Amino acid sequence: MTREQNRTKKVAIWAITPGGVGLGERLFNGMDLADFFVSDKLSLTRELPTGARPFKSLSRALGEGFHAYSAHIFLFSTGIAVRMIAPLLRSKLEDPAVVVVDDRGLNAISLVSGHLGGANELALGVGKLVGARPVITTATDVNQLPSIDMVAKENGLLIENPEMIKTINMAFLQGRAVELQDPFDLVVPHLPERFVISRAAGPTGTRPAVVCTDRVVDLPRETLVLRPGTLAVGIGCNRGTAMEEIHGFLTNLFRDRGLSPGSIALLATTDVKADEAGLLALGEKLGLDIRFYDKPSLNSVTTIQNPSRVVEKHLGVKSVCEAAAILAANNGKLIVPKQKQGNVTLAVARKPAGYLSSGPVPGM
Numbered sequence: 001m002t003r004e005q006n007r008t009k010k011v012a013i014w015a016i017t018p019g020g021v022g023l024g025e026r027l028f029n030g031m032d033l034a035d036f037f038v039s040d041k042l043s044l045t046r047e048l049p050t051g052a053r054p055f056k057s058l059s060r061a062l063g064e065g066f067h068a069y070s071a072h073i074f075l076f077s078t079g080i081a082v083r084m085i086a087p088l089l090r091s092k093l094e095d096p097a098v099v100v101v102d103d104r105g106l107n108a109i110s111l112v113s114g115h116l117g118g119a120n121e122l123a124l125g126v127g128k129l130v131g132a133r134p135v136i137t138t139a140t141d142v143n144q145l146p147s148i149d150m151v152a153k154e155n156g157l158l159i160e161n162p163e164m165i166k167t168i169n170m171a172f173l174q175g176r177a178v179e180l181q182d183p184f185d186l187v188v189p190h191l192p193e194r195f196v197i198s199r200a201a202g203p204t205g206t207r208p209a210v211v212c213t214d215r216v217v218d219l220p221r222e223t224l225v226l227r228p229g230t231l232a233v234g235i236g237c238n239r240g241t242a243m244e245e246i247h248g249f250l251t252n253l254f255r256d257r258g259l260s261p262g263s264i265a266l267l268a269t270t271d272v273k274a275d276e277a278g279l280l281a282l283g284e285k286l287g288l289d290i291r292f293y294d295k296p297s298l299n300s301v302t303t304i305q306n307p308s309r310v311v312e313k314h315l316g317v318k319s320v321c322e323a324a325a326i327l328a329a330n331n332g333k334l335i336v337p338k339q340k341q342g343n344v345t346l347a348v349a350r351k352p353a354g355y356l357s358s359g360p361v362p363g364m
Contacts, residue, residue, distance in 0.1 A: 020075030214263030229265035234325030
């Protein structure tokens with residue numbers, strides 16, 4: 001699981017009937033980022049709207065593009081939608097939002113990924129554009145209760161074990177409080193007090209629990225684990241170092257230090273490495289951005305612990321991995337000083353509390 005998903009933020013609009021084409025055209029013209037797909041059979045009796053993309057087979061077209069979009073709006077019956085997407089669904093962390101609108105535009109039904117994918121919000125937006133009635137069936141929403149998956153999404157928290165979402169949300173539906181360990185204070189402010197039993201020492205195992213931490217610790221079975229984007233990893237490497245070597249060292253380092261890779265917010269290094277194939281491949285593999293810092297920026301860091309004369313001689317900076325990690329962590333605390341293995345050096349810094357993510361994780 002990564003903090004980024006490789007798909008466009010566009011919405012795909014699908015129509016297979018004349019009525020659906022009319023609705024789709026209104027939606028397409030009212031949205032900034034959308035592609036409009038229309039059955040090519042309709043071109044036999046009418047001219048397709050400008051910008052519409054004809055398709056021959058709905059099942060084939062969906063199979064090729066379902067996970068390439070962040071959301072889909074189907075302008076046909078729910079039964080057709082269910083049959084078409086059933087083989088394509090993976091998990092609530094990966095599936096795009098799906099909203100179904102009937103041929104007359106009376107109802108906009110949030111069908112799949114109501115919370116994390118944003119289908120509930122999309123159904124509301126579609127309703128405003130075409131005058132449809134939003135139909136939302138997620139239990140927490142209809143009961144006006146918080147949902148832990150939406151709290152995670154809205155506060156940039158990666159959900160490590162999504163199978164536990166239903167346990168926590170069910171506790172809320174039953175009016176039960178959950179134990180909550182939240183050292184960065186990223187969850188507590190977003191839940192009513194009656195649903196929270198704060199546990200600084202960790203959950204007891206006597207009731208469902210939520211733990212929001214960048215540390216890897218043993219937890220009771222009924223615990224939802226949330227990973228905040230608190231960590232920045234500074235990287236130095238010799239020219240031509242393979243991605244596998246960097247990734248292997250990073251994985252082992254985090255395991256040995258009890259840190260979660262799910263809490264890595266970004267990678268960082270010197271701008272000299274902006275074309276380093278292994279580093280670029282690592283960023284792509286992990287779904288993480290890489291920050292590239294110039295000499296003045298790296299040399300401005302005064303809290304490095306392990307300056308290097310060799311690096312200063314060749315690159316003109318006292319430190320790469322430590323300085324880059326600290327800068328990428330908004331001048332945060334260095335929690336893992338420079339570690340060297342083979343062709344790679346790594347350091348890890350943690351962001352100060354005031355700089356922790358307060359927005360959604362990309363792709364959630």
